[in-house]
Amino acid sequence: MAEMIIPYPQLQKILKRVCELAVIKPRAEEMMEIVEKKLVDLFEVAYENAKAERSSTIKFRHIPITKGFKNSMNLFRAVIEDEKVQIEPIRKYVLKKIPSDIPLEEDVVNELPIITGTLFVLIGRVIKALHPEIRNVYPEHIKEAEKVLDYTL
Numbered sequence: 001m002a003e004m005i006i007p008y009p010q011l012q013k014i015l016k017r018v019c020e021l022a023v024i025k026p027r028a029e030e031m032m033e034i035v036e037k038k039l040v041d042l043f044e045v046a047y048e049n050a051k052a053e054r055s056s057t058i059k060f061r062h063i064p065i066t067k068g069f070k071n072s073m074n075l076f077r078a079v080i081e082d083e084k085v086q087i088e089p090i091r092k093y094v095l096k097k098i099p100s101d102i103p104l105e106e107d108v109v110n111e112l113p114i115i116t117g118t119l120f121v122l123i124g125r126v127i128k129a130l131h132p133e134i135r136n137v138y139p140e141h142i143k144e145a146e147k148v149l150d151y152t153l
Contacts, residue, residue, distance in 0.1 A: 004024050004028065004029070005036075005075070005090055005093055005094070005116055006031055006085060006090060006116070006117060008025050008028050009121060010039075010084070010085050011028055012028065012078070013079075014076070014083055014085075014097070014117070014119065014120070014121070015062075015121075016077055017079050017083075017122065018075050018121050018125075019121065019124030019125055019127070019142070020128065020135065021086060021124050021127060021135065021136070021137050022032070022134075022135050022136045023078075023132070023137045024136075024137075024138065027124050027137045027138070027139070027142060030142045031116045031120055031141065031142060032120075033121050034119070034122055034123060034142070034144055034145070034146050034149065035116060035119040036097060036125070038149055038153050039098060039116060039119065040097065040098070040099065040120050041063060041153060042063055042065075042115070042153065043058070043098045043099070043100060044049045044099075045062075045063070045064045046058045046062040046063045046064070046100075047062075047101075047102060049061075049062035049063075049064075050102050051102070052063045055075050055102070056102065056103075057102060057103050057104065057105045058100060058102050058103070058104045058105060058108055059105050059107075059108065060105070060107050060108050060111065060120060063108070063115070063131060064153070065115075065117050066152075069118060069122065069153075070126060072118045072121045072122050073083065073084065073107075073114055073115070073118045075101045075118075075144075075148045076114060076117040076118045076119055076120075076121045078110065080114075080117065083093070085113075085116075086143060087113035088113075090112065090113035090116055090117070091109065091112050091113050094110065094113070094115075095109070122153075123142065123145045123146075123149065124145075125143070125148065126135075126144070126145040126148045127141045127144070127145050130144055130145070130148075
C-alpha cells in the first residue's frame, strides 16, 4: 500500500490517546482506505452544494460536517500539536485525491488536514462506541465502523 496520509507512528499514538485503541499498521492501512473514500464522499456533496448555490468555489459550509464531526475535529486538533503531526504533507496528499471542477476556498484547503485526521478519529470512536471493552482493533471492527460511516456520512 502507498504511504500513510498520517505517518503510522503518529496515527497510532493519536488513536491510543483519543480512542484508547491499539492499531497495528495493516489495520491503519484499512482505515486509510475508508478515510480516502469518505473524503471523496464529503467533497462530492460539497461540490453538489456549491453547484446548487451557483458558487464559484467550494466553501466550508458546503461540506456536510455535523456537530459530532465538529466535536471529533476538536479532539483531533487537541492532539496533533503534541504528536507533532506535519499538516502540509497531509494537505498536499488530500488535494490530489479530491475530485472537483470547482476550486476550494482557502479556509477549506487549510482545514483539509484536520478533516482528514478527524475521519481517522471518527472510525476509532465508532469502533469504541460499538465495542467499549476492546483495546485492539481487528478487521471486523473496521468493517462495522465503515458501515456506520456509510450510513451517516
